[in-house]
Amino acid sequence: MSTRWLFFIMMVLFVPTAFSDGQDEVSQVARITGVSPSRVAKIKESSDKGVFAFDLVRKKQFDQAYAVLKTITYENGFRKVDVEGAIYQIALSYKIAGDYQRSYETLQNLSNLGWSNSTLENHFRELKAIMDFQTSSDKKPVLDFVEWFKSQNKPFFPPKGFELDRLARVIRPLEMANEIDRALELVEQYHAVYFPKKGFKKEPNDIMKERQEGLNLLKEALLRDKQEGKNIYAQELINTTDYFGFV
Amino acid sequence: MEVKVKEEAFYNQEFPSASVPGKIVFQSNRDGAFGEIWILENGNIRKILSGRKTAVADHYIYFGDTRNYDEIEDPEQRALQREYDELVNDFMARLILASKNKTERTIFFINNSQCLVEFSPGYYKYYPLGKPQ
Numbered sequence: 417m418s419t420r421w422l423f424f425i426m427m428v429l430f431v432p433t434a435f436s437d438g439q440d441e442v443s444q445v446a447r448i449t450g451v452s453p454s455r456v457a458k459i460k461e462s463s464d465k466g467v468f469a470f471d472l473v474r475k476k477q478f479d480q481a482y483a484v485l486k487t488i489t490y491e492n493g494f495r496k497v498d499v500e501g502a503i504y505q506i507a508l509s510y511k512i513a514g515d516y517q518r519s520y521e522t523l524q525n526l527s528n529l530g531w532s533n534s535t536l537e538n539h540f541r542e543l544k545a546i547m548d549f550q551t552s553s554d555k556k557p558v559l560d561f562v563e564w565f566k567s568q569n570k571p572f573f574p575p576k577g578f579e580l581d582r583l584a585r586v587i588r589p590l591e592m593a594n595e596i597d598r599a600l601e602l603v604e605q606y607h608a609v610y611f612p613k614k615g616f617k618k619e620p621n622d623i624m625k626e627r628q629e630g631l632n633l634l635k636e637a638l639l640r641d642k643q644e645g646k647n648i649y650a651q652e653l654i655n656t657t658d659y660f661g662f663v
Numbered sequence: 664m665e666v667k668v669k670e671e672a673f674y675n676q677e678f679p680s681a682s683v684p685g686k687i688v689f690q691s692n693r694d695g696a697f698g699e700i701w702i703l704e705n706g707n708i709r710k711i712l713s714g715r716k717t718a719v720a721d722h723y724i725y726f727g728d729t730r731n732y733d734e735i736e737d738p739e740q741r742a743l744q745r746e747y748d749e750l751v752n753d754f755m756a757r758l759i760l761a762s763k764n765k766t767e768r769t770i771f772f773i774n775n776s777q778c779l780v781e782f783s784p785g786y787y788k789y790y791p792l793g794k795p796q
Contacts, residue, residue, distance in 0.1 A: 662773060
């Protein structure tokens with residue numbers, strides 16, 4: 417059988433199924449919301465691209481991720497939320513890639529587009545602290561950022577049992593600055609909440625179990641840093657897994 | 664400031680212009696039939712099936728064909744209202760599309776970070792025209 421025929425049969429077998437799944441979802445959402453099916457399809461396309469790029473970033477395939485996100489443009493029929501959301505995702509991806517200057521500049525573009533300070537300020541401060549530390553080796557900017565961030569997110573420091581993204585935001589720069597003990601101290605505060613001495617009254621749900629797992633891995637990473645005299649393992653964990661959000 | 668002006672120009676003040684304490688609730692009211700209600704709570708998006716809960720929901724955002732734009736005489740306000748409604752409807756479509764898995768929800772929050780304010784852990788206020796500076 418020729419390759420062309422084989423390709424044709426594969427198309428007949430698989431494409432309609434895949435299309436009808438996506439099409440069903442689009443139709444359903446259009447029906448529920450009153451948004452036109454073409455618009456819902458575009459929103460879905462934007463979301464799918466975001467998810468695809470997200471996975472690429474986790475695999476450190478950064479250039480491919482940027483390329484995907486950069487196709488979300490007005491010229492390609494996307495709207496403001498999609499376009500600016502993609503720019504924001506690119507900025508966060510630059511940060512995860514360690515390209516802090518480009519991350520900063522990309523966020524500045526969003527600021528110029530009218531994004532609120534409340535969204536961007538914490539990133540600007542974090543990036544500036546890291547860049548200052550990298551140029552001077554002075555830990556003060558990092559420690560100042562960590563204290564400021566904690567003051568802005570009081571319910572999370574000490575935590576009462578929340579998601580781990582805020583924790584990751586301070587652990588990463590602390591590890592960069594070789595402040596492993598400070599980082600461990602914060603992780604221990606979370607650990608006390610997620611692993612209470614008396615245990616939980618009922619079996620933890622899946623979300624709780626996932627956070628427990630993430631927290632254990634984070635603690636292990638920092639302890640490994642300490643043992644080996646390094647400062648890399650926690651950042652690697654935060655940047656390449658989904659326990660801590662896309663931070 | 665521009666956003667504030669737009670918010671003030673908002674036509675129907677009974678329609679929640681921004682925030683819903685504790686949760687964001689959306690109700691589908693297409694064709695006058697009682698429809699799905701979706702809720703964004705604690706960072707998770709879920710569909711409410713219970714009728715009792717719908718009765719005590721803080722607010723509903725109706726979308727679909729429920730607004731008569733011809734009633735709005737001022738063309739500028741009519742345009743703003745259309746823009747506002749489109750944003751809300753778009754947001755709702757995104758919300759439902761993002762409800763399948765964690766990664767999609769993460770992307771949802773990234774894309775909408777300019778209009779969602781987490782006012783206590785896991786609880787969000789929604790500002791369709793962009794959150795205040």
